[in-house]
Amino acid sequence: MSSVNRETPPHGGRAGMKKDLPERFRDYRHVWVFIELERGEVHPVSFELLGEGRKLADKLGVELAGVVLGPTGEASWQAVAQAFAYGADLAYIVESPLLVDYRNEPFTKAMTDLVNSYKPEILLLGATMRGRDLAGSVATTLLTGLTADCTQLDVDPDGSLAATRPTFGGSLLCTIYTLNCRPQMATVRPRVMPLPQREEKPVGRVIQYKLSMLEDEIVTKVLAFLPDTQSVKANLAFADVVVAGGLGLGGAENLQVVTKLARTLGAEYGCSRPLVQKGWMPAERQIGQTGKTIRPKLYIAAGISGAIQHRVGVESADLIVAVNTDPNAPIFDFAHIGITTDAIRFLPALTEAFTRRLSPHSRDKLAS
Amino acid sequence: MHIIVCIKQVPDSAQIRVHPVTNTIMRQGVPTIINPYDLFALEAALSLRDIVGGEVTVLTMGPPMAEDALRKALTYGADRAVLLTDRFFAGSDTLATSFALSQAICKIAEAFGPPDMVFTGKQTIDGDTAQVGPGIAKRLGLLQLTYVAKIASLNLDAHEITVERRAEGGMQMLKTKFPCLITMLEGTNEIRRGSLDDALRAARSQIVKWSAADAGIEDLSKCGLRGSPTVVKRVFAPASRAVKAVQIDTADKLLRDLADELIAAIFARRPALEHELAFEGA
Ligand SMILES: Cc1cc2nc3c(=O)[nH]c(=O)nc-3n(C[C@H](O)[C@H](O)[C@H](O)COP(=O)(O)OP(=O)(O)OC[C@H]3O[C@@H](n4cnc5c(N)ncnc54)[C@H](O)[C@@H]3O)c2cc1C
Numbered sequence: 001m002s003s004v005n006r007e008t009p010p011h012g013g014r015a016g017m018k019k020d021l022p023e024r025f026r027d028y029r030h031v032w033v034f035i036e037l038e039r040g041e042v043h044p045v046s047f048e049l050l051g052e053g054r055k056l057a058d059k060l061g062v063e064l065a066g067v068v069l070g071p072t073g074e075a076s077w078q079a080v081a082q083a084f085a086y087g088a089d090l091a092y093i094v095e096s097p098l099l100v101d102y103r104n105e106p107f108t109k110a111m112t113d114l115v116n117s118y119k120p121e122i123l124l125l126g127a128t129m130r131g132r133d134l135a136g137s138v139a140t141t142l143l144t145g146l147t148a149d150c151t152q153l154d155v156d157p158d159g160s161l162a163a164t165r166p167t168f169g170g171s172l173l174c175t176i177y178t179l180n181c182r183p184q185m186a187t188v189r190p191r192v193m194p195l196p197q198r199e200e201k202p203v204g205r206v207i208q209y210k211l212s213m214l215e216d217e218i219v220t221k222v223l224a225f226l227p228d229t230q231s232v233k234a235n236l237a238f239a240d241v242v243v244a245g246g247l248g249l250g251g252a253e254n255l256q257v258v259t260k261l262a263r264t265l266g267a268e269y270g271c272s273r274p275l276v277q278k279g280w281m282p283a284e285r286q287i288g289q290t291g292k293t294i295r296p297k298l299y300i301a302a303g304i305s306g307a308i309q310h311r312v313g314v315e316s317a318d319l320i321v322a323v324n325t326d327p328n329a330p331i332f333d334f335a336h337i338g339i340t341t342d343a344i345r346f347l348p349a350l351t352e353a354f355t356r357r358l359s360p361h362s363r364d365k366l367a368s
Numbered sequence: 369m370h371i372i373v374c375i376k377q378v379p380d381s382a383q384i385r386v387h388p389v390t391n392t393i394m395r396q397g398v399p400t401i402i403n404p405y406d407l408f409a410l411e412a413a414l415s416l417r418d419i420v421g422g423e424v425t426v427l428t429m430g431p432p433m434a435e436d437a438l439r440k441a442l443t444y445g446a447d448r449a450v451l452l453t454d455r456f457f458a459g460s461d462t463l464a465t466s467f468a469l470s471q472a473i474c475k476i477a478e479a480f481g482p483p484d485m486v487f488t489g490k491q492t493i494d495g496d497t498a499q500v501g502p503g504i505a506k507r508l509g510l511l512q513l514t515y516v517a518k519i520a521s522l523n524l525d526a527h528e529i530t531v532e533r534r535a536e537g538g539m540q541m542l543k544t545k546f547p548c549l550i551t552m553l554e555g556t557n558e559i560r561r562g563s564l565d566d567a568l569r570a571a572r573s574q575i576v577k578w579s580a581a582d583a584g585i586e587d588l589s590k591c592g593l594r595g596s597p598t599v600v601k602r603v604f605a606p607a608s609r610a611v612k613a614v615q616i617d618t619a620d621k622l623l624r625d626l627a628d629e630l631i632a633a634i635f636a637r638r639p640a641l642e643h644e645l646a647f648e649g650a
Pocket residue numbers: 168169170245246247248249271272273274275286287288289290291292302303304305306307308309310313323324325326329341342343344381382492493494495496
């Protein structure tokens with residue numbers, strides 16, 4: 001998905017024709033999910049993908065496998081156990097001291113060797129920095145297709161992976177197929193798919209695989225890892241209530257109507273992309289396809305038009321409230337409650353009203 | 369040192385409009401810009417050149433009008449610009465794009481000297497995959513450093529480079545050898561203004577224009593639509609929710625009353641929120 005004129009769909013005839021699949025790919029089966037393990041922790045996007053992968057595998061009548069590439073020992077086996085708990089039937093594990101920190105060379109080698117040996121038909125990775133770094137190398141090595149940042153995955157009746165993502169410019173989505181190549185690869189951003197139910201399961205099958213690489217063959221060395229200090233990043237994606245502002249707020253000086261409401265509600269605040277581009281808010285506050293995906297209980301959008309790239313980042317909110325002066329703004333197509341009014345004037349009134357309504361309650365709570 | 373920077377000309381996204389009836393993108397008259405992420409790559413390359421000497425070649429694959437983006441890059445101080453343009457490239461996905469660009473890089477190496485480094489942006493704002501950089505690296509057999517926040521040091525004799533790379537949950541300090549491919553993280557620097565000299569030079573410069581054949585690409589089946597394993601099967605507008613947003617009637621109301629009404633509507637739908645909010649707000 002990267003060139004000049006990809007929005008024009010080619011003549012339908014070429015698409016999704018599994019019968020044209022070359023002989024050597026016919027025995028590619030099963031759905032794989034890359035389990036991202038770093039510093040002893042599995043990235044939650046891996047669990048979200050297992051949930052999605054489970055659905056695809058069930059539709060195809062195949063198995064779901066988690067792929068753990070990690071250091072020798074405990075942490076990697078923990079990740080395997082977690083993969084089972086989130087729905088995997090089996091797990092591939094490559095344990096090696098070379099896989100302690102993420103580096104492109106050994107991870108690409110491990111993944112491509114595994115794919116060539118065990119032949120999955122679908123390979124899903126999180127669209128994290130690590131997942132994207134790896135996916136690009138693996139897809140190019142295997143000369144197969146890769147659809148980045150999908151927001152929906154499905155299998156169509158002939159068994160092909162239908163990967164849907166927003167397309168450039170305007171409020172459109174496109175569904176992309178990988179023809180004549182296997183595996184079909186896709187990346188999905190964190191929080192786009194729901195976290196599946198965790199179920200302690202008796203262990204599944206485990207296939208151990210040996211990395212055929214030596215440290216001497218790896219040019220890139222990790223000299224140090226400097227962990228981030230507590231940042232807003234995680235908070236926004238996992239917040240229960242989010243208030244966000246868009247270009248409709250007119251200027252940086254008006255952003256305080258958003259931050260004040262957020263503070264009153266104990267909420268996180270965010271923004272649409274143009275505000276980041278203008279330098280009004282830092283990039284980690286951006287919500288949407290190229291920013292954070294959020295799944296709050298309540299989302300209040302002020303002065304945001306609701307372009308598709310914004311919509312895909314907020315659609316899973318339980319309740320969406322939109323404040324916009326334009327009654328025809330696209331955001332009202334997917335918001336639950338709309339209010340056609342000037343956000344700059346309305347938000348302070350809303351902040352006050354919430355304060356009035358909530359403060360007696362909170363006093364009761366404190367007293368009891 | 370010879371550095372190649374891959375840049376892409378993209379429509380200025382903020383100004384893209386969708387036709388309200390046909391749901392197609394209205395391209396006419398939409399201004400184009402250099403993909404904003406690529407400017408961080410370009411500046412990183414120019415600064416490196418300014419320190420250690422050498423040349424910066426900018427490369428783009430695109431329609432003939434992409435020449436404008438290259439000329440702009442020359443005004444910032446790039447030394448040479450190459451435009452890879454051919455109708456055979458139309459419809460390229462990431463795999464086909466990285467093929468064409470890697471072939472062009474080989475040709476640049478032949479014509480103007482092998483690169484010590486290739487830079488790309490983190491991602492484009494239209495394709496937006498962040499995969500073309502890793503794709504080029506793999507095809508050329510270059511080591512890849514993605515999401516680089518800072519080039520910490522360079523050892524020219526040992527061909528060693530140390531960078532700070534953004535990773536999940538922290539910063540990795542990585543040391544590797546060049547030639548390598550670097551994708552620069554956004555916000556790491558700001559593109560320079562460009563000198564008057566550069567502007568004059570850019571206006572006079574000949575931009576190198578290569579067709580697929582000129583770039584030495586023999587196997588056209590690896591290019592464009594034919595070389596793209598992925599196809600766009602369907603383009604569609606997202607469904608509206610079954611019911612559109614319930615609008616709070618604003619006619620002749622005080623803001624204060626409107627706000628109370630909205631809050632009542634929120635809690636009517638999500639009663640549990642009232643307690644959670646009260647608790648958090650305390
Ligand atoms: C590849 C790509 C990725 C993208 N990724 C993202 C992303 O991750 N996140 C994102 O948000 N966008 C993203 N975008 C941009 C997206 O397409 C839109 O351009 C953007 O979301 C629009 O932001 P906005 O709604 O704030 O501004 P506008 O579209 O300009 O909307 C402003 C709205 O405010 C309303 N308004 C004006 N005045 C007032 C007022 N006083 N009170 C209330 N309302 C008012 C207007 O009616 C209008 O609806 C992406 C675009 C591309 C091409």
